[in-house]
Amino acid sequence: MHSEDRAGTGAGAGPGRADDGAVSGSDERWAGDGLQRADPGAPQMWSPADSPAPGSPHLVIDDRYELREPIGSGGMGEVWKAHDRRLRRFVAVKGLLDRNAMTAGTQAAAMRRARREAEAIAKIEHPNVVTVHDQVETDNQVWIVMKLLEARSVAHLLRAEGLFTVPRASGIALQILRGLRAVHAASVVHRDVKPGNVLVRDDGVAVLVDFGIATFEGAEQVTRSGSVIGTPPYLAPELFTPGSPGPTPASDLWALGITLYEMVEGRVPFGGGEVWEVQENIRRAPDPVLRYAGPLGPVIQGLLITDPRERLDAATADAMLREVLGDPLTPHTGAAGPTSPAAHPPTTASEPASGPAPGPEPLGPTAPPEQQAHPGPGPGRRKWPWLKAATATLCVALLATAGWLVAKGDDPGGSTGTGPGSNDTASGGQGGGEPERWKDTHPTLEIGVKDDQPGLSKYDEKTETYAGYDIDLAYAIAERMGYDRDEVSFTTVASDLRSTALKTKQVDLVIASYSITDDRKTATPGGYSVDFAGPYYEASRGFLVREKSSKYTINDSSDLRRLKVEVCTARESTYEKELPKRGFTLTDSQPNTYQDCLDKLLDVTSDVYAVASDDIILAGYEKANPGKVRRLENIQGAEGYGVAMRPKTPLLKGEVCAALxxxxxxxxxxxxxxxxxxxxxxxxxxxxxxxxxxxKGY
Known part of the structure; x- marks a missing residue:
C-alpha cells in the first residue's frame, strides 16, 4: 500500500479504514468479528513487536509476505492483509502467539507449541475450512498465511437480517460441521466457533476461519489472565468444571449448537457479558426456548446437552441436518445455497404495529405452543434414547412448518409460477372471474434497494427509514399495484447480490440503480437471469477523484488512463467489464458497493485514487463530502436503470410496466x-x- 497522500511520507503501514458491518476492503475478507475493527484514529489493543510503526516501511516476513494493513485486532493478536511477493497475490496473515500471555520464561515453550499447531492446521484441506498456504516463523512469533476471502460473515448477515430461514441455517450449519470434522480429524480443536468466524461466500459456500486460538485435542488448557480463552456466549460448560481436560471436539460442537440457535432464533440462547453470567444462565435454564427452529429443534437440543458425553456427536448431527435439508446426499459445499442480501430493519411504515416477532406460520394443525417451544425431551434426557423420538419430531416439523416449505420454493400461493392458482402467469384469475393481481398472493411487496446512495436511496440509522428517488418511485409503483405504504417492505441489496435476492425470492422487485444490460437479462453472475421493466432513469458514466493528491495530478479521465491510476468500482457493476476495455486500470479486487469504494478513496493511505460510477451516484457522494472529492467530466455511455424481477413473471411485469x-x-x-x-x-x-x-408488449 502506498501512502503518498500522507504529507512527508514515502510509505507507511497505517491501518486501513474498516467500519463495523461494512463488507469491503479490509473489513470482512477475513472473518474475525470477535476482533476489533482497525480504525486509523483508534489505538490498537495489541501492538506486535514485529509490526511496522506508522510511517515506516512495511514489514516483510520471510522475504516474501509484505504486511499491508491490519484487518482487525484483538486480545489474541492481529490479522493482516499481506501481499505475497512471490506469487503476486494478497493473503491473510495471523500470528498464533498471544504476546500478552507470554513471558521470557515461557516464550520458548510457547514457540514450540505454536509451531506444532501451525503444522497441524496447515495440513487441513477442506472446502469449508480456510485454506492455509504457509507457516512462517520469526524471532518471537509463528505466523500462518491463509487465503484472503471476499465474503460476509454470518455475524454480519445476522446483524443485518435478524435471523435465517431453517433451510439456510441448516445448510450453513452442515458446512460448518463438515469443516469441523476435518479440523478434528487433524487432532485440532478450533475453540472459537461462532458466527463471526464463519464466512459465507457469494456462491453459498460457508468457510470456517480464524485459527488464532486453535489447540490440539487434549492439550493443556491455555488461559489468559486467569480465564479460559474464547468468546463467553459460545463456551461449553464442561470447560469450567473441576478437572476439565480443556477444549475438545465436543466443546466445538456445543459452540456450533449456539451458532445454529442464533441463526434461526436471532439471539444467543444463554446471555451474559461475562463468562460467569453465561455459565449461570446455562445452569439455571439449560433448555432454551425454540420459537422458529422447527425441524432444527432436535439438532439444536442435541448439540446443547450440557454433558459432553451425551452431546450429539458429529456424525449423528450430520445425518440429522441432511434430513432437515431433505437430501441425504447433500454435497460438502454449496449446501447453504446463495447468500441472502443484507437487510436493514423495515421502514417505520412497514413495521407491524404490535404482536410477536414474525415466525413461520403452520400450513395445517400444529402442536400446542408449549410443545412447539420444546420439540424434544427436557432435562435428564439421554442421547441415544431420545434420538428416534427426535427424528420423528423432525419429520412432523417438516410437514408443519410453512416457513420451511416457502423457503424451499414450494409456495402454495403459486409464487413459483407452477400449479393451480399460480400468480406468475398472466392469464390466471380468481374464482369469481376477477382479474388476478400480484397482491392477491403477495400481501406485502418486498423491494430490494440500496442504502448508501444519497439522493437515490439512503438509509437513515436514526429513523430506520429509507429516502430518495428510488424509494419514492417504489412507493409510487406499489400504490398503483394496490399496496398501501405500510404494505411495502425494503431490503438492502448490494450490487453483486441483487440477482441472488430475486432468485431466492427474498424480494419481489429490485429498484436499486440496476442498469439494464443484455448479459443480465440472459445469464447474470451465478447463472441467474433477471427481467426488467423500464428504464425509469438514464444516468451518465463518470469518475470521482480526491480533491487533493500529492501523487497524481488528475484533470480529466484521460489522466486516469495515462497514469494508470487504480480505479475502484462495485463488483458485478457494468464498469467492472467496461473500464478495462477502455484502457482504465482497476484495483486488484472490487468491493460489494460503491460506498466501499468511496471509503477507500477517502482513506489517504489507500491505493484507490478514483471511483467509477454513474454521475448521479457520484454527485451524491460529492455533496456529502465537500472539499474532499470532486467529479470529472462524464465519459461516453449511459446507464438505463430498470425495475428488476424474476423472469417468467408476466403478471408482475405487466403491473409494474403499467405503473411506470x-x-x-x-x-x-x-x-x-x-x-x-x-x-x-x-x-x-x-x-x-x-x-x-x-x-413493450406489456
Whole structure:
C-alpha cells in the first residue's frame, strides 16, 4: 500500500479504514468479528513487536509476505492483509502467539507449541475450512498465511437480517460441521466457533476461519489472565468444571449448537457479558426456548446437552441436518445455497404495529405452543434414547412448518409460477372471474434497494427509514399495484447480490440503480437471469477523484488512463467489464458497493485514487463530502436503470410496466426528480423521459 497522500511520507503501514458491518476492503475478507475493527484514529489493543510503526516501511516476513494493513485486532493478536511477493497475490496473515500471555520464561515453550499447531492446521484441506498456504516463523512469533476471502460473515448477515430461514441455517450449519470434522480429524480443536468466524461466500459456500486460538485435542488448557480463552456466549460448560481436560471436539460442537440457535432464533440462547453470567444462565435454564427452529429443534437440543458425553456427536448431527435439508446426499459445499442480501430493519411504515416477532406460520394443525417451544425431551434426557423420538419430531416439523416449505420454493400461493392458482402467469384469475393481481398472493411487496446512495436511496440509522428517488418511485409503483405504504417492505441489496435476492425470492422487485444490460437479462453472475421493466432513469458514466493528491495530478479521465491510476468500482457493476476495455486500470479486487469504494478513496493511505460510477451516484457522494472529492467530466455511455424481477413473471411485469407508464406520463416523475436529485445534479428540471423499451408488449 502506498501512502503518498500522507504529507512527508514515502510509505507507511497505517491501518486501513474498516467500519463495523461494512463488507469491503479490509473489513470482512477475513472473518474475525470477535476482533476489533482497525480504525486509523483508534489505538490498537495489541501492538506486535514485529509490526511496522506508522510511517515506516512495511514489514516483510520471510522475504516474501509484505504486511499491508491490519484487518482487525484483538486480545489474541492481529490479522493482516499481506501481499505475497512471490506469487503476486494478497493473503491473510495471523500470528498464533498471544504476546500478552507470554513471558521470557515461557516464550520458548510457547514457540514450540505454536509451531506444532501451525503444522497441524496447515495440513487441513477442506472446502469449508480456510485454506492455509504457509507457516512462517520469526524471532518471537509463528505466523500462518491463509487465503484472503471476499465474503460476509454470518455475524454480519445476522446483524443485518435478524435471523435465517431453517433451510439456510441448516445448510450453513452442515458446512460448518463438515469443516469441523476435518479440523478434528487433524487432532485440532478450533475453540472459537461462532458466527463471526464463519464466512459465507457469494456462491453459498460457508468457510470456517480464524485459527488464532486453535489447540490440539487434549492439550493443556491455555488461559489468559486467569480465564479460559474464547468468546463467553459460545463456551461449553464442561470447560469450567473441576478437572476439565480443556477444549475438545465436543466443546466445538456445543459452540456450533449456539451458532445454529442464533441463526434461526436471532439471539444467543444463554446471555451474559461475562463468562460467569453465561455459565449461570446455562445452569439455571439449560433448555432454551425454540420459537422458529422447527425441524432444527432436535439438532439444536442435541448439540446443547450440557454433558459432553451425551452431546450429539458429529456424525449423528450430520445425518440429522441432511434430513432437515431433505437430501441425504447433500454435497460438502454449496449446501447453504446463495447468500441472502443484507437487510436493514423495515421502514417505520412497514413495521407491524404490535404482536410477536414474525415466525413461520403452520400450513395445517400444529402442536400446542408449549410443545412447539420444546420439540424434544427436557432435562435428564439421554442421547441415544431420545434420538428416534427426535427424528420423528423432525419429520412432523417438516410437514408443519410453512416457513420451511416457502423457503424451499414450494409456495402454495403459486409464487413459483407452477400449479393451480399460480400468480406468475398472466392469464390466471380468481374464482369469481376477477382479474388476478400480484397482491392477491403477495400481501406485502418486498423491494430490494440500496442504502448508501444519497439522493437515490439512503438509509437513515436514526429513523430506520429509507429516502430518495428510488424509494419514492417504489412507493409510487406499489400504490398503483394496490399496496398501501405500510404494505411495502425494503431490503438492502448490494450490487453483486441483487440477482441472488430475486432468485431466492427474498424480494419481489429490485429498484436499486440496476442498469439494464443484455448479459443480465440472459445469464447474470451465478447463472441467474433477471427481467426488467423500464428504464425509469438514464444516468451518465463518470469518475470521482480526491480533491487533493500529492501523487497524481488528475484533470480529466484521460489522466486516469495515462497514469494508470487504480480505479475502484462495485463488483458485478457494468464498469467492472467496461473500464478495462477502455484502457482504465482497476484495483486488484472490487468491493460489494460503491460506498466501499468511496471509503477507500477517502482513506489517504489507500491505493484507490478514483471511483467509477454513474454521475448521479457520484454527485451524491460529492455533496456529502465537500472539499474532499470532486467529479470529472462524464465519459461516453449511459446507464438505463430498470425495475428488476424474476423472469417468467408476466403478471408482475405487466403491473409494474403499467405503473411506470402512469408515473412517467404525469407530473409525479418530475416532482420526484426535483425533490431528490435536482440539488445534486444542479438542474432544476429532469432530463428527457426515457422510453420504456423493456415494457413493450406489456
Amino acid at each position: 407508464r402512469d408515473v412517467l406520463a404525469g407530473k409525479v416523475w418530475e416532482d420526484m426528480y426535483r425533490k431528490n436529485l435536482s440539488g445534486l445534479m444542479g438542474k432544476k428540471n429532469p432530463p428527457g423521459r426515457p422510453d420504456l423499451t423493456e415494457c
